[in-house]
Amino acid sequence: MTRKDDNGNSNPPSSVPGTSKRPGPTAMTAGSIAVGDVLAGHYVIEGVLDEGGMAVVYHARNTGTGKACAIKVLHAQLGNQPDIVKLFAKEARVGAVIGDSNFIVEVYDAGIDEGTRAPFIVMELLDGETLERALERGSLPRDEARIILRQLGEALDQAHAAGVVHRDLKPSNLFVTRDTHDNPVIKVMDFGIAKVLEEGALRTATQIGTPAYTAPEQMGATTRKLAAKQGITITKGISPATDVWALGLIAYELFTGMRPGHYWGIETVNELPMKVAFEELEAASKRAGDKAELLPAGFDAWFGRCMRKNAKERWQSAGEAIRALLTLEAGVGGEEDVIELVEAPKSKRSIAPPELPKSDVPTPRASRPSGAPPRGPGAGIWRACGRALWLLWPTVGVAGRRSGRWAFLCLGARRITGRNPGSIGTDR
Numbered sequence: 001m002t003r004k005d006d007n008g009n010s011n012p013p014s015s016v017p018g019t020s021k022r023p024g025p026t027a028m029t030a031g032s033i034a035v036g037d038v039l040a041g042h043y044v045i046e047g048v049l050d051e052g053g054m055a056v057v058y059h060a061r062n063t064g065t066g067k068a069c070a071i072k073v074l075h076a077q078l079g080n081q082p083d084i085v086k087l088f089a090k091e092a093r094v095g096a097v098i099g100d101s102n103f104i105v106e107v108y109d110a111g112i113d114e115g116t117r118a119p120f121i122v123m124e125l126l127d128g129e130t131l132e133r134a135l136e137r138g139s140l141p142r143d144e145a146r147i148i149l150r151q152l153g154e155a156l157d158q159a160h161a162a163g164v165v166h167r168d169l170k171p172s173n174l175f176v177t178r179d180t181h182d183n184p185v186i187k188v189m190d191f192g193i194a195k196v197l198e199e200g201a202l203r204t205a206t207q208i209g210t211p212a213y214t215a216p217e218q219m220g221a222t223t224r225k226l227a228a229k230q231g232i233t234i235t236k237g238i239s240p241a242t243d244v245w246a247l248g249l250i251a252y253e254l255f256t257g258m259r260p261g262h263y264w265g266i267e268t269v270n271e272l273p274m275k276v277a278f279e280e281l282e283a284a285s286k287r288a289g290d291k292a293e294l295l296p297a298g299f300d301a302w303f304g305r306c307m308r309k310n311a312k313e314r315w316q317s318a319g320e321a322i323r324a325l326l327t328l329e330a331g332v333g334g335e336e337d338v339i340e341l342v343e344a345p346k347s348k349r350s351i352a353p354p355e356l357p358k359s360d361v362p363t364p365r366a367s368r369p370s371g372a373p374p375r376g377p378g379a380g381i382w383r384a385c386g387r388a389l390w391l392l393w394p395t396v397g398v399a400g401r402r403s404g405r406w407a408f409l410c411l412g413a414r415r416i417t418g419r420n421p422g423s424i425g426t427d428r
Helices: 082-098 131-135 142-161 221-229 240-256 269-277 284-294 299-306 318-329 335-342 379-395 398-411 413-417
Strands: 002-004 037-039 043-051 055-062 068-074 107-112 119-123 174-178 184-188
Touching (some): 043 068, 131 240, 142 174, 240 299, 284 299
Antiparallel strands (some): 055 068
């Protein structure tokens, strides 16, 4: 990386998809990259567009072509974490796997800057705002919602056909720009944690995702096993139906204008694992309250199929789900047609947890201290939720990690499980 002075002369640095607002001439960050720096030899930094927990997105210009672009640069403190660097690099390659799409952000270039050793991705520069930002003003007009849903279904079907599952769909990863006729155009961003299905065996990264949009199968083996003991089937592994789960939640927020994660009705992330994996889900219209009238007729049944805990019972493609939803939204057919349209066979759920054979009853890993309270019947579930939270906690903020993680882990420690806080969720 080089740095240009006020006269346009290059000097060595003194230290080693875009958003809707264009940068001001003095836009800078506290990091090692500043306005006027030249990244990778031919990208002049013109300002800061956005900053997240993983990277900073800069407004830049290619000195060779003069074309404006957005450059995502990994935070310096994450550069020494191999897993993070691999996820970041994967985002650049996924576009090549999926192919050209009008509804997925285009990646132009990627590499590692020689001066800063910072990994970077060069993307198309977008004018507009994220869907999350748009929903802060309330629900979108119905005609725009239909357009966005149709485009999102097409983008996901193309990615899934190429063997790529996004795994982190949410309104902040969907960018809304406009065409020449002022119609909305959706751009799916941040494929950094996407799973290429052909890669084979499942990995620890299965659990990666934003908690409010995370499907049950992303919560890991411990949760799946505990759910099975409660008569609940959670599919092993990631599939296109994983994105369908998040799609259902996004559609709910798109029609109602509710804030991200509103459906769950929780105050902290600690409550999510129990609700997602173990509890019966409420009807969307009930959660929407006085905004239920904004939902299409039959939405509850459609949403319920998106949110089946068993991924095999969900819509098996995003396009299929969107076509069914748009049919409901258009008001075609009567109540029987709605039921036939959205109904899928459900797996049987036992009323009571199945009784385990004696050989399957786990033995204690260590003797319990004398006088410790007995383990309650929900101890296993608490351990599973603790395990799930442990896997999800890097996706929340520092304050959330410090308070949420320990508040949840301590919740069932002595009083419910009779164990120390640090041991919850560690059983294999």
